[in-house]
Amino acid sequence: MPPSTPRPPQKPSGLDCRLAVLGANDVRLTPHRREVFQVLAESNDHPTAYDILHRVKDRSPSISLATVYNCLDHLTSSGLIKAVHVERSQTRYCANLHEHVHFHCDTCGKVRDAHPHEMAFDPAQFWQLPAGARVSRADVSIHGVCPECAAKHAAKA
Ligand SMILES: [Zn+2]
Numbered sequence: 399m400p401p402s403t404p405r406p407p408q409k410p411s412g413l414d415c416r417l418a419v420l421g422a423n424d425v426r427l428t429p430h431r432r433e434v435f436q437v438l439a440e441s442n443d444h445p446t447a448y449d450i451l452h453r454v455k456d457r458s459p460s461i462s463l464a465t466v467y468n469c470l471d472h473l474t475s476s477g478l479i480k481a482v483h484v485e486r487s488q489t490r491y492c493a494n495l496h497e498h499v500h501f502h503c504d505t506c507g508k509v510r511d512a513h514p515h516e517m518a519f520d521p522a523q524f525w526q527l528p529a530g531a532r533v534s535r536a537d538v539s540i541h542g543v544c545p546e547c548a549a550k551h552a553a554k555a
């Protein structure tokens with residue numbers, strides 16, 4: 399569209415925010431990659447590729463699992479999303495824009511985001527990294543038992 403055309407004010411999508419934050423406007427996104435990212439940005443339960451396929455199918459009925467994997471690989475290598483590795487289980491994916499680590503419940507398997515208390519949290523200062531190291535991304539996971547599982551266990555005891 400010509401630049402003079404007035405555009406209705408648009409709420410920036412998660413993808414637009416993410417691209418702006420990363421300064422990665424040169425990341426080329428096909429419509430499928432965009433759909434997959436949008437679905438992930440709207441999910442807070444760290445879905446697997448299968449979960450994402452089910453959710454994307456509502457919008458793009460023709461999408462295949464192979465395409466979803468392909469999109470996820472591209473988005474992960476572009477730094478737009480994080481792959482969350484779960485032991486003995488399928489990789490899950492996360493599009494949370496904010497600095498966070500993953501809390502894995504060893505009982506129910508749920509993965510939740512845990513944000514730092516200190517908003518100015520800087521992983522390069524918190525962790526004793528080699529002098530001069532530059533952090534491009536942090537991939538920390540913390541394991542334990544979630545509050546729901548802990549409550550169930552307490553009720554049984
Ligand atoms: Zn996450």
Ligand SMILES: [Zn+2]
Nearest residue numbers: 503506544547
């Ligand atoms: Zn749990």
